[in-house]
């Protein structure tokens with residue numbers, strides 16, 4: 001079958017108006033490739049730390065019949081958040097600047113059952129001889145004024161690529177299920193703060209954070225009291 005085109009048809013007119021192909025500068029293509037490569041490297045660094053955490057959890061669950069880790073979540077920071085953070089700090093927006101200045105491109109969130117699990121897991125991880133601790137912020141012993149609680153670590157882990165060993169930084173946030181529940185909702189509600197009485201809401205959120213912290217403490221003391229009676233605690237899921 002042969003298809004013929006009317007030169008005056010609308011379809012043909014729009015084909016005539018197709019814009020010329022835009023030439024993307026070589027420099028931009030090279031930077032985009034470097035960005036893609038950097039993201040791959042951060043993803044691999046996440047995998048290294050995640051494996052270490054999973055090994056610890058498996059070992060402890062066999063030894064103690066109880067998993068200290070409920071869940072592990074991870075993400076690489078979105079390009080828009082990277083640009084926003086670099087601009088907020090008045091830093092150059094480039095791949096080199098991102099890698100030199102931002103420690104939270106790779107992020108892991110570890111959700112533990114009890115508060116003492118947070119410190120046990122964190123110590124076991126930082127005690128490994130290939131892990132370098134860059135910074136620690138204990139927002140559990142020193143909660144943020146808004147009530148935020150979590151244990152933050154910036155760690156450096158060696159990742160072996162074809163070109164050799166590269167130290168990569170990963171932010172690890174460790175918190176209980178209850179702290180995670182609060183932080184997740186706080187994160188959502190923050191976006192609406194400009195439309196509401198943020199002072200009153202802030203106080204209510206802080207009050208919730210304090211109740212949650214108290215509950216975490218109570219749950220830990222209940223577990224200890226059960227253990228002191230020689231009763232084994234199991235979490236099978």
Ligand code: 0O2
Pocket residue numbers: 104107137144146148152182183184186187
């Ligand atoms: P996202 O989307 O979770 O990655 P900065 O990163 O410059 O804002 P700093 O001192 O480098 O601050 O880091 P800090 O204080 O250790 O906290 C960084 C991360 O902790 C945040 O990342 C949040 O994930 C979490 N966080 C800190 N404070 C709060 C809080 O009040 N509420 C909640 N829900 N989370 C908090 P990002 O990059 O801000 O966001």
